[in-house]
Amino acid sequence: xxxxxxxxxxxxxxxxxxxxxxxxxxxxxxxxxxxxxxxxxxxxxxxxxxxxxxxxxxxxxxxxxxxxxxxxxxxxxxxxxxxxxxxxxxxxxxxxxxxxxxxxxxxxxxxxxxxxxxxxxxxxxxxxxxxxxxxxxxxxxxx
Numbered sequence: 001x002x003x004x005x006x007x008x009x010x011x012x013x014x015x016x017x018x019x020x021x022x023x024x025x026x027x028x029x030x031x032x033x034x035x036x037x038x039x040x041x042x043x044x045x046x047x048x049x050x051x052x053x054x055x056x057x058x059x060x061x062x063x064x065x066x067x068x069x070x071x072x073x074x075x076x077x078x079x080x081x082x083x084x085x086x087x088x089x090x091x092x093x094x095x096x097x098x099x100x101x102x103x104x105x106x107x108x109x110x111x112x113x114x115x116x117x118x119x120x121x122x123x124x125x126x127x128x129x130x131x132x133x134x135x136x137x138x139x140x141x142x143x
Contacts, residue, residue, distance in 0.1 A: 043069035088134040
Protein backbone atom coordinates (compact mmCIF):
# COMPACT_ATOMS: atom_id res chain seq x y z
CA UNK A 1 0.00 0.00 0.00
CA UNK A 2 1.28 3.46 -0.90
CA UNK A 3 -0.14 6.45 0.94
CA UNK A 4 -0.81 9.56 -1.12
CA UNK A 5 -2.91 12.69 -0.78
CA UNK A 6 -6.30 12.49 -2.47
CA UNK A 7 -9.00 15.01 -3.30
CA UNK A 8 -12.75 14.89 -2.68
CA UNK A 9 -13.41 12.82 -5.82
CA UNK A 10 -11.30 10.03 -4.37
CA UNK A 11 -12.93 10.04 -0.95
CA UNK A 12 -16.38 9.47 0.41
CA UNK A 13 -18.20 12.76 0.82
CA UNK A 14 -21.70 14.15 0.61
CA UNK A 15 -22.28 17.29 -1.42
CA UNK A 16 -23.87 20.16 0.54
CA UNK A 17 -23.77 18.21 3.80
CA UNK A 18 -23.50 21.41 5.82
CA UNK A 19 -25.73 23.55 3.60
CA UNK A 20 -28.86 25.28 4.79
CA UNK A 21 -30.77 25.62 1.50
CA UNK A 22 -33.57 27.50 3.30
CA UNK A 23 -31.22 30.48 3.56
CA UNK A 24 -30.40 32.87 0.70
CA UNK A 25 -27.71 31.51 -1.66
CA UNK A 26 -25.03 33.82 -0.24
CA UNK A 27 -25.67 32.40 3.27
CA UNK A 28 -26.61 28.78 2.55
CA UNK A 29 -23.01 27.54 2.62
CA UNK A 30 -21.85 29.66 5.57
CA UNK A 31 -20.95 26.65 7.70
CA UNK A 32 -18.69 25.20 4.99
CA UNK A 33 -17.32 28.38 3.40
CA UNK A 34 -16.61 30.36 6.57
CA UNK A 35 -16.69 28.22 9.70
CA UNK A 36 -15.15 24.98 8.41
CA UNK A 37 -12.76 26.73 6.01
CA UNK A 38 -11.23 28.60 8.96
CA UNK A 39 -11.35 25.59 11.31
CA UNK A 40 -9.77 23.28 8.73
CA UNK A 41 -7.03 25.76 7.87
CA UNK A 42 -6.05 26.15 11.52
CA UNK A 43 -6.16 22.36 12.01
CA UNK A 44 -3.93 22.00 8.95
CA UNK A 45 -1.46 24.45 10.50
CA UNK A 46 -1.51 22.37 13.70
CA UNK A 47 -0.94 19.19 11.70
CA UNK A 48 2.11 20.81 10.09
CA UNK A 49 3.55 21.30 13.57
CA UNK A 50 2.78 17.67 14.48
CA UNK A 51 4.59 16.56 11.33
CA UNK A 52 7.60 18.74 12.13
CA UNK A 53 7.15 21.06 9.20
CA UNK A 54 8.57 24.53 9.67
CA UNK A 55 6.61 27.72 9.56
CA UNK A 56 4.30 27.43 12.54
CA UNK A 57 4.65 27.69 16.28
CA UNK A 58 2.20 26.28 18.82
CA UNK A 59 -0.26 28.91 19.97
CA UNK A 60 -3.39 28.63 22.07
CA UNK A 61 -5.40 29.05 18.87
CA UNK A 62 -3.62 26.14 17.16
CA UNK A 63 -3.87 23.90 20.22
CA UNK A 64 -7.62 24.57 20.35
CA UNK A 65 -7.92 24.14 16.58
CA UNK A 66 -6.33 20.70 16.74
CA UNK A 67 -8.51 19.51 19.61
CA UNK A 68 -11.64 20.84 17.84
CA UNK A 69 -10.59 19.04 14.67
CA UNK A 70 -10.08 15.73 16.47
CA UNK A 71 -13.48 16.02 18.19
CA UNK A 72 -15.12 17.35 15.03
CA UNK A 73 -14.04 14.32 13.00
CA UNK A 74 -16.61 12.33 14.95
CA UNK A 75 -19.38 14.81 14.17
CA UNK A 76 -18.66 15.85 10.60
CA UNK A 77 -20.16 12.95 8.70
CA UNK A 78 -23.47 12.23 6.98
CA UNK A 79 -24.90 10.28 9.92
CA UNK A 80 -24.22 12.91 12.59
CA UNK A 81 -25.22 16.09 10.76
CA UNK A 82 -28.95 15.18 10.53
CA UNK A 83 -28.85 14.32 14.22
CA UNK A 84 -27.27 17.69 15.00
CA UNK A 85 -29.94 19.43 12.90
CA UNK A 86 -32.68 17.58 14.79
CA UNK A 87 -31.09 18.44 18.13
CA UNK A 88 -30.80 22.10 17.12
CA UNK A 89 -34.48 22.14 16.12
CA UNK A 90 -35.40 20.57 19.45
CA UNK A 91 -33.35 23.11 21.41
CA UNK A 92 -34.96 25.94 19.45
CA UNK A 93 -38.45 24.58 20.04
CA UNK A 94 -37.79 23.88 23.72
CA UNK A 95 -36.56 27.38 24.43
CA UNK A 96 -39.67 29.07 23.09
CA UNK A 97 -41.91 29.20 26.17
CA UNK A 98 -39.65 31.54 28.11
CA UNK A 99 -39.33 33.94 25.17
CA UNK A 100 -43.05 33.82 24.45
CA UNK A 101 -43.75 34.76 28.07
CA UNK A 102 -41.21 37.59 28.02
CA UNK A 103 -42.62 38.91 24.78
CA UNK A 104 -46.15 38.93 26.20
CA UNK A 105 -44.95 41.05 29.14
CA UNK A 106 -43.07 43.50 26.89
CA UNK A 107 -45.49 43.65 23.95
CA UNK A 108 -46.77 47.12 23.17
CA UNK A 109 -49.94 48.09 21.31
CA UNK A 110 -49.26 47.73 17.61
CA UNK A 111 -46.62 45.03 18.11
CA UNK A 112 -47.20 41.67 16.42
CA UNK A 113 -49.62 39.45 18.36
CA UNK A 114 -47.14 36.68 19.19
CA UNK A 115 -43.41 36.18 19.59
CA UNK A 116 -43.38 33.97 16.49
CA UNK A 117 -45.18 36.69 14.51
CA UNK A 118 -42.61 39.23 15.68
CA UNK A 119 -39.72 37.00 14.60
CA UNK A 120 -41.35 36.33 11.23
CA UNK A 121 -41.81 40.06 10.70
CA UNK A 122 -38.23 40.93 11.64
CA UNK A 123 -36.50 38.03 9.93
CA UNK A 124 -38.41 34.96 8.72
CA UNK A 125 -35.12 33.03 8.61
CA UNK A 126 -34.32 33.47 12.31
CA UNK A 127 -35.16 29.84 13.13
CA UNK A 128 -32.85 28.46 10.43
CA UNK A 129 -30.02 30.86 11.28
CA UNK A 130 -30.22 29.92 14.94
CA UNK A 131 -30.20 26.20 14.11
CA UNK A 132 -27.04 26.68 12.04
CA UNK A 133 -25.51 28.70 14.86
CA UNK A 134 -26.37 26.02 17.44
CA UNK A 135 -24.62 23.38 15.32
CA UNK A 136 -21.55 25.58 14.95
CA UNK A 137 -21.49 26.15 18.71
CA UNK A 138 -21.75 22.40 19.31
CA UNK A 139 -18.76 21.80 17.03
CA UNK A 140 -16.76 24.76 18.31
CA UNK A 141 -17.48 24.59 22.03
CA UNK A 142 -14.52 26.21 23.75
CA UNK A 143 -15.49 25.04 27.26
